[in-house]
Amino acid sequence: MNSTAKLPKIILASTSPFRKALLQKLRLPFITENPAIDETPYPHESVVDMVNRLSLAKAHAVAEKHPNAIIIASDQSATYQGQAVGKPHTYPNAVQQLNQFSGETIHFNTGLVVFDNRTQKTYQTLDVTKVTFRTLSETDIHNYLILEEPYQCAGSFKSEGLGITLFSKIEGKDPNALIGLPLIDLTSFLKQCDIQLPFL
Numbered sequence: 522m523n524s525t526a527k528l529p530k531i532i533l534a535s536t537s538p539f540r541k542a543l544l545q546k547l548r549l550p551f552i553t554e555n556p557a558i559d560e561t562p563y564p565h566e567s568v569v570d571m572v573n574r575l576s577l578a579k580a581h582a583v584a585e586k587h588p589n590a591i592i593i594a595s596d597q598s599a600t601y602q603g604q605a606v607g608k609p610h611t612y613p614n615a616v617q618q619l620n621q622f623s624g625e626t627i628h629f630n631t632g633l634v635v636f637d638n639r640t641q642k643t644y645q646t647l648d649v650t651k652v653t654f655r656t657l658s659e660t661d662i663h664n665y666l667i668l669e670e671p672y673q674c675a676g677s678f679k680s681e682g683l684g685i686t687l688f689s690k691i692e693g694k695d696p697n698a699l700i701g702l703p704l705i706d707l708t709s710f711l712k713q714c715d716i717q718l719p720f721l
Contacts, residue, residue: 624654
């Protein structure tokens, strides 16, 4: 496959501008589509199981409408001491979260699915990234929240923005996974689907 004209339709099952920007790094033509699934956790479902299930459900929801396409889907959830980290929604809740995370480590579980609807093959993985926060002062927390207002972000920060300044260390296979799309594994899956990247 030597020409992008021969590429199958590639669809990112997401409306996230951050995932879209990440996928654009691979310089492949693609479109985005909202998978519009119910993301409610099942009772007693672990975070890892939920992330894997939702990634697959997003891919299948979009694949139903595009029989010959390749669907890329992802889901992410963070955990602290084994418990899911939610969105703060308000300034006081965000202050509480960041105070709790000061000097601590949280885990980001990022699920990735590539579903090739031409062959019905599914490629799936889970990336775990550990984020350790530096010791945060009340002033650090206040100034950050006022500047970035991350109230709809799990953990009360945006790692793709100023949130990176809150960290002392990131441990993981792929820095892109923390933002929402593991490009290293995605590249491998696309190659297994015989998708020729522009430079490979």
